[in-house]
Amino acid sequence: MRANEKTKRMVQLSLLIALEVVLALTPLGFIPLGFTKATTMHIPVIIGAILLGPMQGGILGGVFGVCSLLTNTFTPTATSFVFSPFFSLGDVGGNGWSLVICFVPRILIGVVAGYLFRAIGKGGKRQVLASAVSAVAASLTNTILVMGGIYLFFGRSYAAAREIPFDTLFKVIMGVVGINGVPEAIVAAVLVTAVVIPLRKALRRA
Numbered sequence: 137m138r139a140n141e142k143t144k145r146m147v148q149l150s151l152l153i154a155l156e157v158v159l160a161l162t163p164l165g166f167i168p169l170g171f172t173k174a175t176t177m178h179i180p181v182i183i184g185a186i187l188l189g190p191m192q193g194g195i196l197g198g199v200f201g202v203c204s205l206l207t208n209t210f211t212p213t214a215t216s217f218v219f220s221p222f223f224s225l226g227d228v229g230g231n232g233w234s235l236v237i238c239f240v241p242r243i244l245i246g247v248v249a250g251y252l253f254r255a256i257g258k259g260g261k262r263q264v265l266a267s268a269v270s271a272v273a274a275s276l277t278n279t280i281l282v283m284g285g286i287y288l289f290f291g292r293s294y295a296a297a298r299e300i301p302f303d304t305l306f307k308v309i310m311g312v313v314g315i316n317g318v319p320e321a322i323v324a325a326v327l328v329t330a331v332v333i334p335l336r337k338a339l340r341r342a
Contacts, residue, residue, distance in 0.1 A: 148339075149192050152184040153199050160203035175320070177203060178245050180279055182328050183269050185250035187335065193246020201239035208238075214297045218290045225297055241281035249274035263336070264329055271328040272321045274302035279317030283309045 156177060159165030165177050177200045185193025207224055208216035218224045219238045221230040249270040257266030286294050287309050295302040 145188055145192070149184065149195065152196055153182045155180045156196065156199050156203060160207060164210060164330060165203065165209050178242075178320070178324075179324055179327055180241070181245045182249045182274050182324060183335075184333055185246040185248075185272060185274070186253045186267060186332050187329070188250075190247045190250025190254075193250040194243045195246070197243040197246040198239065199316075200242040200245070204242065205235070205238050215286075217296055217297075218286050218294060228293040228297065230309040233285070237282055237285040237289065241278045242286070244281065245274045245278050248264065248277045263333055267329040267332045271324040273326040273335055275321035279313055279320065283313055284316075 140154060148223045156165075158250065159177055159180070166175055181196040181200055184196040204219055208219040212220070212223045217225055217228055217230040217234065217295055219230070221234045223230055231321060252270040252273055253266045256269055257263050287305060291305055292302050295308075298305075298308065300308060
């Protein structure tokens with residue numbers, strides 16, 4: 137039984153990884169917004185973290201990071217250097233901090249979602265609340281850490297690439313969190329809850 141359960145979880149993890157790859161290879165995964173890209177890649181990460189646990193969620197977040205690295209290296213925007221050490225724009229290029237921004241927030245999506253769901257939805261109660269809160273918190277974790285990392289490690293370069301004064305960058309960062317991050321978190325809460333609740337019931341019966 138344990139071997140069957142382990143195999144089943146590996147298959148589920150593989151399917152979610154495949155979904156991430158499909159999203160990354162289509163405009164649905166990284167949606168161009170001119171100077172940056174909105175994303176839906178966090179959705180499978182959160183779903184996987186809730187269904188399989190924080191460790192598997194972290195793995196899915198790592199896959200998200202790899203997809204982001206490749207996308208920003210081979211189909212870059214003006215600010216892709218903050219996610220890829222292999223892309224440069226004029227005298228400005230990415231470095232080791234690009235990898236930190238690209239991977240750490242994405243891995244933490246799965247870790248945060250997995251542990252929060254366990255804490256709130258423990259015992260099978262409050263599943264809807266647990267799913268929604270986990271999705272919102274994990275999505276905002278990604279947005280805040282990514283934008284915070286950009287401000288800390290690439291502030292002046294990012295401002296120059298955006299052609300804005302550095303003095304206004306913090307306000308711009310907060311605007312991105314509000315305009316992009318909050319809607320992404322709300323969409324994540326709706327989609328994750330709609331998928332996870334029936335899927336958990338189906339998996340228990342399988």
